Structure formats: structure tokens, C-alpha cells
Amino acid sequence: MSVENKNNPSAPDWDGLAARPAFQDLLKKKARFITISCVFFMVYYFALPVSVGYWPDFMKTAVLGKVNIAYLFALSQFFMAWALAFIYLRKAGQWDKEAKSILDNQ
Numbered sequence: 001m002s003v004e005n006k007n008n009p010s011a012p013d014w015d016g017l018a019a020r021p022a023f024q025d026l027l028k029k030k031a032r033f034i035t036i037s038c039v040f041f042m043v044y045y046f047a048l049p050v051s052v053g054y055w056p057d058f059m060k061t062a063v064l065g066k067v068n069i070a071y072l073f074a075l076s077q078f079f080m081a082w083a084l085a086f087i088y089l090r091k092a093g094q095w096d097k098e099a100k101s102i103l104d105n106q
């Protein structure tokens with residue numbers, strides 16, 4: 001039992017929780033999601049300047065009047081970031097439920 005638990009018996013045993021396989025699995029799930037999301041975001045973000053640099057003629061292709069593919073791709077980054085934030089919020093809610101379950105089954 002940690003020092004904190006001796007002073008407050010109602011506090012969770014954090015060292016014991018950290019050693020539990022369920023908690024370790026939760027941390028792995030979170031790390032995997034966050035890593036994949038960050039890599040996806042960075043690839044998507046840098047795809048615009050790379051595309052404009054390597055395929056400028058394609059990116060200049062007009063789609064709607066003077067609006068070209070480069071403008072649409074740049075605009076899509078806002079929607080992608082919002083979608084990623086929404087997905088993260090949903091996943092975080094699931095992780096919170098798992099963490100509560102782990103705490104309740106201590």
C-alpha cells in the first residue's frame with residue numbers, strides 16, 4: 001500500500017492498479033490510437049504542401065470556377081481535424097468507462 005493510501009484509506013491503490021493487466025491493456029489501446037491518429041494527421045497535413053510542390057499542375061485543376069483542388073484539399077483539413085477531434089472524444093468516453101470499470105473492480 002502506498003503512503004497516500006495509508007493516509008487516505010478510501011483512495012485507490014494506484015501502484016496496484018498500474019500493475020493490473022486490464023489497466024496495461026487500456027494504456028496500450030490509448031497509446032495505439034493516439035499514435036495512429038497523430039501519424040495520420042501529420043501525413044494528411046503535409047500532403048498539401050508536398051502535393052503542391054510535386055504535382056502543381058494537378059493541384060491547379062479548377063473544380064468550381066476559380067476554386068481548385070489545392071483549395072479544396074486545404075479546406076478539407078478543417079473538416080478532417082474536426083472529425084478526428086470528434087472520434088477522439090468518443091474514444092475518450094470509452095476509455096473513461098473502461099477506467100471506471102477497472103477502478104470499480106479493484
